[in-house]
Amino acid sequence: MIELTNIVKTYVTGGVETPVLHGINFTVEEGEFVALMGPSGTGKSTLMNILGLLDRPTGGSYKLAGQDLTTLDDNGLSAIRNKRIGFVFQLFHLLPRVSVLQNVLLPFLYTEPYPPDAKERAKALLQSVGLGERMHFKPNALSGGQQQRVAIARALVNEPSIILADEPTGNLDSVASAEILEIFDRIHREGRTIVMVTHEPDVAAHALRVITLKDGAVASDERRN
């Protein structure tokens, strides 16, 4: 479903070219749970940004479900981000001024047409991550683990096919991490595609495939059964 062919990303600052990714090739099939590993500065985040359509590659092609996305404009990319991709960040990125429920509803601000059952969907998702009782709380009244669960509910609310998670447990203690990973396992069982950046092998162990980057290229790509 995700098809990366020879993805190159080069940053230019002050006339100096800094290559970050040189020639990434891999495909991710529908329903796969992929962990993206590798030392800091190897371009994991850059690759995630390209996968998430937040950044454009300097070269190569990115196909989603067979459609080439490299030529799309901001409107097209935004529409796909909105409907097909859910993001989970290391720092949760919740909007502090609105309630947990409103945070989960945030993606629908940009969804056309607005689904009539938006609120029911958001509430059901909050129930399913165990926060049904707290949906009218402000995010900062919740623990880190709870905040990340809200973020996951938000990522899922528009029923995307792909979840992109950038070190989702990086800021959590082990108990909260375990809860979050359990939710990811469940999402995976439900058939969604997950790509997760992580540093920790025991987190990566939840994935069935581990792609390791080194110096901007794929160093290893291992499947487990």
Add this chain to the structure above:
Amino acid sequence: MSAADIALDVTQSRRHRAAGLRPVRLLRLARHAAGALWSQKAKAFLMMIGTAVGIMLLTAVVGLSAGVQQRIDQITAFFGPRSIMVFAGGGQLHGVGGRAEAGTTLKLQDAQAIEAQYGYEAVVAPGIFSGDANVKAGGVGTQTHVVCSTPDYSEAFDWYVQEGEPIDSDDERSMARSAVLGTTVATNLFGTEDPIGKHIFINNVPFVVKGLLTSKGTSMMGFDQDDRIWIPLSTGMNRVFHQDYIRFIRLKVRPDYKVASVVDQITQLLRQRHRIVPPEQDDFRIITPDFIAQRVQSMARTTELVGAALALVALLVGGVVLMNILLLSLSERVPEIGLKRALGARQRDILVEFLSESVLVSLFGMILGVLLGLVPVLLIPRLFPMMPMAVSWKTFAYAALFSTGVGLLFGVQPARRAAKLNPVEALR
């Protein structure tokens, strides 16, 4: 998810882009923006203060100019919208209703010449006017105003008798000692008795009352218009006041003719008759509703201009403050913008959200400003009845226009900057 899904997303996004921003989405984003403002009430208040002050001044200025217009309409209605007054004596008229020096230059022959040449364009009623005539009836005496004018007086001033007969051409021709009373004089002299047919003395000249004028009440200047007697012009000139000049010629322009062109024609005619060659000054004055309107307007103009300039300055300063607060607060909202872009906000959505915030702030400033501005507009006429102030729909129209304008004008730069943020950097 299939290729068709993605293709559909893309075509939909193109269609929505072609259709511009749909109102539902705009409303949704504006509501979200209102929430963002609500969470920062103190900052929002600072952002709206300049607009509020500007709109307050604007409200007061518009209130003044609406009041002036109202006053002009009243005067025009009082004066008669199609009426012209020619007064004897030249020079400048100081203020409305001010008196220039009395003149003796206007003659009955002037009025007759105007009537002969332009009588088909306007009703012409020449007259003299005495402000302090002694009137007696039986044992009762009073002072009143005496208007001496021809039978056309009624039509020229739209003032008719309610009882008895008006002064007619027989009265005029024969210098009849006939009088028509205003209701105040009638009451002063005869109480509740019917005055028709009664004898009165005006400056010791005996008259018979033949009619009673309708009541017009108190004029805008606080002058009792019913305190008057109308007698024939010939009688007044020859039997009472003994003068060969008249004080005024009243004209009422007939429906198919223009007031301005009648004014031009009689000006030419009078100059010719009086042998006046510009730049020599006229020895008569011609007053029309337009002329009065200009006088009233010019009195208020300075205040209006100063007020409008202050309002504009306040709006500009307010706008700059608004813009700077928005720019400053942008840095702390960068992560929020990055997040929203990740969740599917287009650049245009971010632009709309930020513009909505600045426009909403300006609209709240407008509400505050209108409320504050209405205080003097409503209070001043109560305290000083002569000050023209009125509430008009224009107040609200201008307030809405200018506040939205400030919000858009000064919100657009911060909003564009927010929209153009690189989502990757914003999320970092």
